[in-house]
Amino acid sequence: MRFAKGHGTGNDFVVVPDFDNKLDLTPELVAALCDRHFGVGGDGVLRVVRTTAVGESQPAEWFMDYRNADGSLAEMCGNGVRVFARYLIEEGLTFGPEIAIATRAGTRTVRAEADGQLTVDMGPVAVLGEGAVEAGSQLLVGLAISVGNPHLACVIDAPVEAIDLSSPRVLEPAGLAAGVNVEIVRLVGPREIAMRVHERGSGLTLSCGTGAIAATVAAAWSAGERPDGWQATPWTVHVPGGRLAVALGATASLLTGPAEIVARGHLEASWLARQRPPAGVGAA
Amino acid sequence: MRFAKGHGTGNDFVVVPDFDNKLDLTPELVAALCDRHFGVGGDGVLRVVRTTAVGESQPAEWFMDYRNADGSLAEMCGNGVRVFARYLIEEGLTFGPEIAIATRAGTRTVRAEADGQLTVDMGPVAVLGEGAVEAGSQLLVGLAISVGNPHLACVIDAPVEAIDLSSPRVLEPAGLAAGVNVEIVRLVGPREIAMRVHERGSGLTLSCGTGAIAATVAAAWSAGERPDGWQATPWTVHVPGGRLAVALGATASLLTGPAEIVARGHLEASWLARQRPPAGVGAA
Numbered sequence: 398m399r400f401a402k403g404h405g406t407g408n409d410f411v412v413v414p415d416f417d418n419k420l421d422l423t424p425e426l427v428a429a430l431c432d433r434h435f436g437v438g439g440d441g442v443l444r445v446v447r448t449t450a451v452g453e454s455q456p457a458e459w460f461m462d463y464r465n466a467d468g469s470l471a472e473m474c475g476n477g478v479r480v481f482a483r484y485l486i487e488e489g490l491t492f493g494p495e496i497a498i499a500t501r502a503g504t505r506t507v508r509a510e511a512d513g514q515l516t517v518d519m520g521p522v523a524v525l526g527e528g529a530v531e532a533g534s535q536l537l538v539g540l541a542i543s544v545g546n547p548h549l550a551c552v553i554d555a556p557v558e559a560i561d562l563s564s565p566r567v568l569e570p571a572g573l574a575a576g577v578n579v580e581i582v583r584l585v586g587p588r589e590i591a592m593r594v595h596e597r598g599s600g601l602t603l604s605c606g607t608g609a610i611a612a613t614v615a616a617a618w619s620a621g622e623r624p625d626g627w628q629a630t631p632w633t634v635h636v637p638g639g640r641l642a643v644a645l646g647a648t649a650s651l652l653t654g655p656a657e658i659v660a661r662g663h664l665e666a667s668w669l670a671r672q673r674p675p676a677g678v679g680a681a
Numbered sequence: 682m683r684f685a686k687g688h689g690t691g692n693d694f695v696v697v698p699d700f701d702n703k704l705d706l707t708p709e710l711v712a713a714l715c716d717r718h719f720g721v722g723g724d725g726v727l728r729v730v731r732t733t734a735v736g737e738s739q740p741a742e743w744f745m746d747y748r749n750a751d752g753s754l755a756e757m758c759g760n761g762v763r764v765f766a767r768y769l770i771e772e773g774l775t776f777g778p779e780i781a782i783a784t785r786a787g788t789r790t791v792r793a794e795a796d797g798q799l800t801v802d803m804g805p806v807a808v809l810g811e812g813a814v815e816a817g818s819q820l821l822v823g824l825a826i827s828v829g830n831p832h833l834a835c836v837i838d839a840p841v842e843a844i845d846l847s848s849p850r851v852l853e854p855a856g857l858a859a860g861v862n863v864e865i866v867r868l869v870g871p872r873e874i875a876m877r878v879h880e881r882g883s884g885l886t887l888s889c890g891t892g893a894i895a896a897t898v899a900a901a902w903s904a905g906e907r908p909d910g911w912q913a914t915p916w917t918v919h920v921p922g923g924r925l926a927v928a929l930g931a932t933a934s935l936l937t938g939p940a941e942i943v944a945r946g947h948l949e950a951s952w953l954a955r956q957r958p959p960a961g962v963g964a965a
Contacts, residue, residue: 400944400946402721404718404719407718407719408718409717409718409719433693433717433722434688434691434692434693434724434887434922435688435691435693435922435943436943437686437722437943437944438717438721438722440718487949603718638718638719657949657951657952657955658949658951658952659719659720659721659948659949659952660684660721660946660947660948660949660952661946661947661949662684662944662945662946662947663944663945663946664943664944665771665941665942665943665944665945667941667942668941668942668943668944671941
């Protein structure tokens with residue numbers, strides 16, 4: 398079984414080529430692959446499979462089957478789709494510079510930029526209203542935003558490291574209290590922000606693609622921009638794992654950043670054999 | 682550049698074959714390889730090099746050049762030397778079942794057991810005397826032990842998970858206050874212990890080979906055994922990452938446990954190129 402390891406601004410993935418959809422990628426195997434001590438290690442798995450082989454009719458040759466590190470299915474990942482595109486390019490599986498990629502959230506287009514970075518259109522955002530979150534001993538107000546997934550982004554006028562973001566508790570809107578990604582954002586220059594993110598289910602992470610977009614929306618909103626008139630000039634977004642660029646628009650949110658493949662190889666047959674439940678023993 | 686990833690009870694390593702000592706394995710490259718998000722990920726690097734190629738005269742064909750995750754040199758690692766031996770076996774680089782491995786601490790012999798586990802002789806231990814450590818709000822007494830490196834092992838009569846081992850502070854002996862590995866040990870059966878370990882420089886880890894030996898020494902001492910009369914019957918040691926066995930003796934400490942290779946492959950040339958400082962720019 399072949400694999401690659403790659404990352405985008407420190408958000409890292411185990412890439413598993415399975416062009417003809419032959420692999421039984423169980424949640425247990427995904428979790429074993431993503432285990433950082435007993436497996437390869439990653440924030441998730443990106444299975445590379447032909448769109449036709451999974452019965453999808455999307456207008457893209459390749460389908461990104463994305464799984465979280467715990468083995469659960471996920472629709473979309475802004476850093477993951479760029480790593481997926483990088484893998485297709487390096488393996489010679491696609492022509493550029495525009496690459497259509499089928500996902501559970503629909504087809505996304507990734508563009509290879511002249512400087513080697515990759516841009517993905519994450520679609521339009523929706524501003525849901527104001528909200529409030531308790532972080533450490535502080536009460537912060539922010540903007541509730543949907544980028545496909547829910548976010549609460551709080552612009553502050555202090556270093557983003559000053560906030561205890563280990564276990565934020567959303568107070569409003571009540572509908573998001575059960576689970577939301579929380580961003581702390583600070584303006585550090587003209588159309589330039591620094592951010593930290595607490596991802597639901599993952600905690601503090603080095604980077605989050607949809608979080609970078611939500612943070613940009615909150616910063617633009619603070620500057621007086623509104624969804625019917627987002628300015629097209631991109632924002633620079635500093636995340637703990639690197640730097641991204643975000644450009645907002647009425648019908649598109651463009652996320653640009655690096656993505657690289659670190660290593661390629663194969664999993665040992667003996668290791669794989671130990672991940673399979675013994676014959677007659679079903680997965681729990 | 683080829684590599685493998687392997688682990689012993691969750692203590693994981695990037696194995697780098699460099700038989701003829703051609704590789705410039707800088708501290709920066711080691712740290713980049715061990716980075717769990719931007720690199721391959723591991724607790725350390727095991728470089729596989731011919732003993733003659735590094736100018737060593739030890740009676741072993743292969744030298745284990747072990748580096749900590751921060752790039753610093755280290756003498757010895759009880760889990761690492763077993764992973765190193767597993768790699769030699771799987772690559773067909775050695776005949777078994779006794780494998781001599783040269784290290785900075787001298788030559789160690791690893792034996793491949795019939796059940797697939799690997800035993801390494803870590804040499805004799807020295808009991809240095811009683812000690813005390815503050816862990817969370819609790820004051821614990823223990824035994825200071827040298828297994829080549831210093832340990833303070835405390836036997837308690839409560840679940841080992843009950844102790845806050847996030848930042849233990851050694852009070853006695855004063856000579857160890859600057860840096861020591863701390864083990865919390867509980868007897869859970871006849872010659873069977875559970876332990877947790879805080880490694881100096883690494884914090885809480887899934888496993889520590891010398892720590893398992895120190896924990897066994899403390900348990901045997903509590904049972905009335907003394908270094909001049911260690912009983913040869915092995916102890917079972919449960920660490921967070923699995924199970925080890927330890928047998929104490931006057932001239933040898935035998936550590937037995939699993940070691941496996943997870944994956945093998947090569948690092949991308951583009952990734953490696955980015956790890957090198959630009960020409961004319963020396964390492965800091």
